[in-house]
Amino acid sequence: MHLNSEDLRHKIKTANLRPTQQRLALADLLFAQGNRHVTAERLHNEAMSSGVTVSLATIYNNLHQFTAAGLLREVVVDSSRSYFDTNVDPHHHFFHEKTGELEDIPRNELSVDNIPTLPEGTEISSVDVIVRVTARRD
């Protein structure tokens, strides 16, 4: 789960993208350590504070390109922001409503059963479970 810069280069090239400075820097922030959940704004801030100058447009471009390449997955939990998850395997999420933090729930730790007959002429694209949590009031 620790990718060095050669690994990142390879990951990017495999996605048919050019290993530009900005792209490498973003890939490093996203993929070098373990799994992450980021918003565009957060990634932008992190890039800036790590000394890399990247425009917001580039952040969005890359988040979408990585998503199209299957390197990221978009998670819809908040109607005002998009989250991107570096874990692209099927799994679910805890969402902390107060802090806006996302946390993975491995697929095998939660089961969804008896999905009813799908609407006529459709097939499943994904099954997303979001367990929304708040601070316990006791």
Added chain:
Amino acid sequence: MHLNSEDLRHKIKTANLRPTQQRLALADLLFAQGNRHVTAERLHNEAMSSGVTVSLATIYNNLHQFTAAGLLREVVVDSSRSYFDTNVDPHHHFFHEKTGELEDIPRNELSVDNIPTLPEGTEISSVDVIVRVTARRD
């Protein structure tokens, strides 16, 4: 499941809201027939074409007031729009990715089991399951 205008008046008053012309018209569109899933824009269009002049701000005000009163529930399925559901009982959804349509899945038709231990100090606020579907390609 068919509410007449007296029922709507009562529903509104019970929520500690005044039965204004606009509110009654919106309540009629939302609650008079069976369950519905609407976006602000859609409700605005419907109001307009049914001859009622309502500003968008009023649409939002009322959607939020109805939600706060427990008459509506917000469903997060699309990062660019908010959906409001007139079915406030626990249940899940099919979401047609292409058309943006939502369809209820009654709670007892789908089961979510083995929710893992919650993050420290939290409690569940809700468990949302969204089965995203697309047109079947065969």
Added chain:
DNA sequence: TTTCTTCTTTAGAAACGTTCTAAAGTGTTG
């Protein structure tokens, strides 16, 4: 290397859905 092509980045403008503001309007109470 040079040149050519294609992809990428960028600032800034624009778009989009939503919220805010403050003034005018309406419902309720006594």
Added chain:
DNA sequence: CAACACTTTAGAACGTTTCTAAAGAAGAAA
């Protein structure tokens, strides 16, 4: 009725995301 509180509204403002068009960087070929 007066007095008050709530509601609606146009339009401005907001925050996030997308677009535009021009400049810059990477890759391929010779």
